[in-house]
Every structure is written in C-alpha cells, then in structure tokens.
Amino acid sequence: MSTSTLHPAQRVLLGPGPSPVPARVLEALAKPTLGHLDPQYLEIMDRTSAMLRTVFCTENRLTLPISGTGSAGMEACVVNLVEPGDTMLVVVAGVFGGRMAEVARRAGATVHTIDVAWGETASAEQIQAALEAHPDTKLVGLVHAETSTGAHQPLVEISQVVHQANALLLVDAVTSLGGIELRVDDWQIDACYSGTQKCLSCPPGLSPVTFSPAAEAKIADRATPVQSWYLDLSLIQSYWGGPRSYHHTAPINMTYALHEALAIVLEEGLDARIARHARNHRALRAGTEALGLRYIPERSLTTLNALTVHEGVDDARVRARLLGDWGIEIGAGLGPFAGKAWRIGLMGEGSSRRSVDLVLGALETLLAEQGAPVERGAALAAAAASYDREPAEQGTA
C-alpha cells in the first residue's frame, strides 16, 4: 500500500521565485546519485564552478554553490567577511537589505544602516557620506535587485566610493544573476551571492557565491574562526578546490540541476538572456500600465515587477483566483506593501511572451470582475505593440 499522495500541480510560476524549471533541469535532478567524492562528481563540481564564473563575469577562484538556499549564501558571505567588532554599512531599502543587517549584527558586526525608502535606491553620495561618518567601515553590503520592492540598485559608482574608502563590497544578486547585467570583476564586487530559483530557473536549494582575491585574503587573515562551521569557506574551499578534503556531503542531485541550468544559460548566451528579460519586462510594463497598474520603483528590475494594486481591489482574492483558476502564481506585497502590491516575476524560463500574455489576460479579466476601470483588450494590444517595436532575435523566446 502506498501512503504517498505527492502530486504537485503544474503551476506557472510568475511570483518572486521560484521561477519555472525547464524539463531538462528536472531530468538532471533525477539522474543517478553519485558519491560526494566520486571522481565523476568532482568533475561535475569543477564544471559547475567554471560555468558559475562565466555567469558571474568573474575569474574569481573561490566561486561555488553553498549547500543551502539564497539566505544561506547571504549568511556565508557575511560570517566569513565579518569578525566581531568590525564595522559594516548596510543599505536597507527593503526586506533583504534588512535581513543582511540582521545577519551581520548576529555575526557580531557593528552595523550602521543607510535607510532608503522602500522602492528607492541608494546613491553613491549617500554611501560616501556614510563612509565619511564611519571611517572604520570594513564592509559595505547592498542588494542589487531588491525582491521586496522590485528596485534595481546601480552599483558601478558605489563600488568606486567603497574601494576609495578601502572597504570591501558585498552584493546580493539573488534576483539578478542570469537575468540582469552583473559584472563581478569589472564592477569590483568583492563578494556576491545568489539563489538558484530565480533567473537561473533551477529549483531552490543552492546559493552560488563568488569572492574576489581581496575577500579571500580577508578570510585567510581572520584572527577568529568563522562562527559557522557549516558555512566556513576556508573549509568548504578545500573540498571544492585542491585537496578535496571531505567537509560535508554536498547536495549531489541539486548540483546536477544547477549544472544543467547553467548550461542552458550559456547556450542562450548571457547577453541574449539579459536582452530577453528586458524585452519581456517592457511588454509587461506596457500591458500593466494599460490596465492602470503603476510600478512602485522608479528604477524597476526587468526580472521582478512590483506594482500597486488599484484602490478597492481585493489583492488576496485576485491572487487566489489566479492560482486556482489559471494555475498562475504571482507574489503578494511585503512590509509596507502588504495588501497593496503585486510582484510579478519574469525570471529565467518564465521571461517569455507566453508568460506576459497569459498574466495580462488573466489580470484584465479579474480586475474587470472587481470593477476596476479596465479597457478590455488594451493590455494585450499594448504588449503586442511593445514586442513589435523590439522584435526578438531569431531563436530566442
């Protein structure tokens, strides 16, 4: 007798993550489990690291997936780079900046936050001023793609300011890696973490990280042990790198899935993939604005669209109908936007004309049902006009 009742539905995942997973990645996940010291698995690790370097646009030696989800990657970066008493500046412009500050406090850092209104981004001048106020700052952390607000934080000028102050730069790229331009070496990012379940279109479970030579040196020069044994990169790198010393049993099958997801990214090409995310975002933007929805951030991500819900529309009911009748998941608002915003992700496999038309059509129907002033047909027409203005190159979705 089977006690199993495991029959998950086939959703269209257009929320803030996980994003839709291609069949090829799910098939990779189900390949035979190897031992974590099997020569075949060691090769798969090496190829995975190499592909991660290409996607992060880096030559950093220390580039690998942490054996946990994106928040484990955040914690790995912070606890390895911070020693008790170190001063760290964190830009807080949403949930994930706030989380980074909290993780740093728990690691014993003296944390100063640069608080930015939700939906906005920090300027290089703000960072400069904070660095002048706290000249002993060793690490500056901020979120490239704030999943809670949809805001896209520019990094190039900030990186210059941070390095002029002899600090290191830590960047959360959970919702940008593989979907938005992110050039770790060119932009002199010292540590960067992401998740597998966003623009890489792999199931959640691993967190790709990369560390610059300066960040590696900081880790090597620590006076105190990293507070987390599980996330101690000096131990983890001995398993992923040269001596192959056993540390923990890696999540073998999840590595297969990440390997395959990265291969898909490289087959499409990073530039083409970023252009695809931008094109589908602009079409969604044209369509949602035709529905009377408004973008929260001035600088929107192309991967995640945070929109204010019309006054009087029942946010939760619309999302429940989308999931129940269309099988479409979109995200709710968080924090100050709870009940007032939707977050529509077009990430990885989910960034397609099919997704854009599907979610626009369903939202139009549901908004009309709720009495919002929508003109039937206008959203899809606006999206179509956007696609006509910038046709996809042949062979891209």
Next chain:
Amino acid sequence: MSTSTLHPAQRVLLGPGPSPVPARVLEALAKPTLGHLDPQYLEIMDRTSAMLRTVFCTENRLTLPISGTGSAGMEACVVNLVEPGDTMLVVVAGVFGGRMAEVARRAGATVHTIDVAWGETASAEQIQAALEAHPDTKLVGLVHAETSTGAHQPLVEISQVVHQANALLLVDAVTSLGGIELRVDDWQIDACYSGTQKCLSCPPGLSPVTFSPAAEAKIADRATPVQSWYLDLSLIQSYWGGPRSYHHTAPINMTYALHEALAIVLEEGLDARIARHARNHRALRAGTEALGLRYIPERSLTTLNALTVHEGVDDARVRARLLGDWGIEIGAGLGPFAGKAWRIGLMGEGSSRRSVDLVLGALETLLAEQGAPVERGAALAAAAASYDREPAEQGTA
C-alpha cells in the same frame, strides 16, 4: 549546441553515504516545482513533518527538515540550544563527535569533551563522572551512530544520567534514523538531527531535526539571539508551523524526495526495516569475517561496517578497482584508520542480500589478487548460512 555533459554513472552506493536512491524517490525529486507558499506545498510540508515524527518515534511538535545537509542540522541543534558561556559536554569518539565539539565552541559554549578511543563508546558512568566534574552542564551531546568508526552508542542509561543532572540530551542520528532503533520520546532525547542520504535513501540536501518540549522551552527562553539567522528555529518554525511566515525559500523539490522516501519507510514499517538492516549486517559480517576482515568496533552499527584491511593490502587500489570495474562505492578509513580500514554501508535501499553478495564476491576477488589468504567461495557460503539461520519475512528484501 548543448554544452552539457551530465551523465553520472549508475553506482552501487555501499559507502558511508549517500546510499542508493530508489527510482521512486528520484521521480519525486523531478516533479513540478511549486511555490514555497503554495497551499499544495504547505500540505506536503505538513505530511513530511508528520511522517518524520513517526520515523523519529516522537510526538514533538518541532519536527522538520533543515534546509541543508546533516552538518547543517548539527549546527542548527547546537546554535539554538547553546548560548555564549553555556557549558556543554560532548562525547568525542570519532570525526562527528569532534565536529559537534567544534561547532559548539564556535557557538560560544564552554565545551568539555569526554574522549573515547575511536571505535569504542561512552558508558553512563563516564557521563555521570563528567557531569559531576562540571555540574553547570546544560547540554550533553553525543553520536548515536559514529560514521567514522562504525560504533553504535547505547543511549538509554546515558539519557537517565543526563536528565538527573538537569541537562538536555542532543543526539546525532545521521547514520541511524530509519535503520537502527531510535526512540526519541521513550529515550527522552531532547534534540536529534539526521541526514536524508543514509538510511532514508534520499539524496543529500536536507537534515531532519526534532526538539522536545524542554528543548523548545530552552529556545524560547534564550536571552540572546541565535547566532545564525538561517538556522534560527524560532523563525523557521513560524514557516513550518502556524502562521506560515516567509523565512527562506525552502528546497521544494528536495522536500518532495524526502516525502517519498519517508512514505517508503512507513510502507515497509519501521520495525521490519530495522530488522532488515540487522539481518543483512549479520550476513555481511559472516562473509567479511570469512575473508579474514575484522570489525573495528565492539558494538558495530548494522548500517555501517568498519573493517580493518589486511596488512599489505593496498586499500586505495582495492577501492579504485571496486569503483572502476564493479561500479561499487565503499568508504575509506578516516583519521587514525586512514589507509587501514574500509567502511561498508548497508543503508536504506542498499541493505539487501543483493548488496551483500555483490560486495563480498568483489572483495574476495580483489583480496585474492593482492595475495591475501582468502579461501575462494567461503564468504558467500558464510553469508548464505547466515541468511538460512534467519530467513527474511515474506515481502522484505
């Protein structure tokens, strides 16, 4: 053009883990990814927790899989139960006791170790004496199934001694859960962690944990925040339990695999499964002893068999031949046993007559090749005699 070259071989995993994964579990892993707040996923979480309670033999409310491998579960237990300055006793009788002590030191505990020779186990008298020497001890940690030595640590008397001293008991059950008797409630274990890739026959990536009401109270009464945000059980339980507050994105597909692996355990029945592990262990023991191999521990686990290699036999060459020519993985010795021992796991799906005969036959051939004094045919005959003495109940492997 595909850049993927992901073709892992079909190994026979008879090392210290991962163990062989049934096709049904791999199929579950590849089912469609749901969102981490999808009502269908929340149901799968609830059923997974309920099945874990049955397998842990507990009614503990706080029973769930941590989003990391077994070492993440170890760290979760320690950092939630220890506050800086707390005194903790740890039995060190191999790699994993040593790891627990190190994790506790990094969490700020004052750690006293009870050092036991590798291969041996601790007695209640030793624990009692250590508790008398350190009467402020708040937590006693030890390893039920020491994967580095194959020793089986009895727990019942020790639990009484620990509770008489008003301390809490933390148990590493990575290599025992689902394969060896482990009764969390009856034995009054306060916190226990395991891994998915051992006797549950699921790929690595999650760590089932359970906490008694006393351990939950200790967590609730903490004066300081848990140093790890990712592993903070007061936050994690709000996602797994009542309010379903978002904490981190759970490893969705790995939860499917664990769900299916637990369903398989319950279909077989825990007692039948434990009896199967014991029966196959005794047959392997009869066979390996007929080959002149000797068990390292006096009290051997039934799930993992640690054996001394004959003087003059090239350990690494035998393991390489086993993997290359038979596709069989067994484990090397660790620490003082490096180069001198093999660790043969018969865990979960791998605990079968097929595994026993396969590994005995291959070892006999390889030992004979290396000039060890083996009598051809004796190992399989000894195993067969063991099976004849205790036939399997109908329907079990």
